[in-house]
Amino acid sequence: MSKLWRAYTGAIEAFCCVGIAAVLIVAVLQVYFRYVVGSSLYWSEELMRYLMLWIVAAGAGISYSRGQFLGMRLVVEKLPPALRRGADILSAALVLIFLAVIMWYGFIFSWGTRLQMATALNISMFWVHISIVVASALLAIHVALNELFGIAKEPSAEAHAMGAEEAL
Template structure:
């Protein structure tokens, strides 16, 4: 839904959002499919897929970090919006830009530390994928578990892109051209005398 405070994003941003939605949907479809296979194997066949829970956990981690940015772009995070509702659109954007600085700093710091943490596990492999691949081909896949842990870095970087994209989408040239300091406070609603 497009409003005055959230105009329709440019084509590149819409394409990016659609790509993230598709990837998140694929992760969810895989989780559901694997869990259905697990229930079938356990209760119908009488045997359990020992790799299903682990693989679903990793997919859920990636899914979470993918939809984190989508939730931000849709305004679905808990927010205290008392002050922004009192401001004009220009000052709402200024407040958003000021608030984006510590948010982006935090996201960058956490993404950096997430990457550092993921790098420590480069030699450890993903057991579930090794088991599946070895049962199919006779040799383990050897995919590093770093690809699971790097989801923190990727997810927080995507979140930073959503914060930046939100500022760009809501920015309009008329904010700078007609910047008036008296818009900082709302007009009085009535005479107090």
């Protein structure tokens, strides 16, 4: 699982980096064409918006596994270990139910917009809106693996920093 997990996270990180680079390139081109050439790229803003949706959809699960989501755990951390684990499992179950609802209605919404076309890019809006389903599914996988099965949890940046400080 470790090699598979590393390959998965590497692919998601590569996708996000390429997506962010594409957004940067398109933004620079848009500024160049608008202010130097005097002719705007009519499709640039729409492309950047949809790329950002897909970048967030792909990267949300990785961020969750790295502990980069905000959480209010003050009360939970004060509980005894058994109750803390119970609260974590209950929380994960509620999040998974919520994500299942989002996936269900997100797919219904996406399918309903399959015949609509993006104004500038001329692609089906299904491909834009299905990012909701993809984000929910990937996040659900990360929540289940981390909270219910105790695997695929990656150390946060703070934990890396603390480990480096302790090594000194």
